Amino acid sequence: MASMTIRNIDDRMKQKLRVRAATHGRSMEDEARDILKMVLAQQETTAGNLAGAIRARLQPLGGVELELPAREPIRDVPDFSAL
Incomplete structure (x- = not known):
């Protein structure tokens, strides 16, 4: 069986793990192992289409009709030759 060392754990996170482990009556190592097992299971x-995910989430709320502004002709390219 493999072993692993986790470095640079935030003190608050370590304290939460310690409290959670004590609540469940086991060691911090056992608690961390159980958390990993749960998350990985x-x-x-x-990964999918972001636009499709947004549409699927907002579609039940209904849509909004926006008035599109009229298009204007393309502007002329500025003349920088006088600089």
């Missing part, structure tokens, strides 16, 4: 979501 969850089904990973696949």
Whole structure:
């Protein structure tokens, strides 16, 4: 079985882990192992289309019709030859 060392853990996070482990009646190492097991057992979501995800989330709320402004002709290119 493999072992792992985790360095540079924030003091607050370590304290939360210590309290959580004590609440569950086990060591910090056991608690960390259980947290990793739980998180890694969850089904990973696949990366998808961001626009589609936003649309799917907001579509039940209804849409908004925005009036598009009229297009203007393209402006002439500025003349920098006098500089």
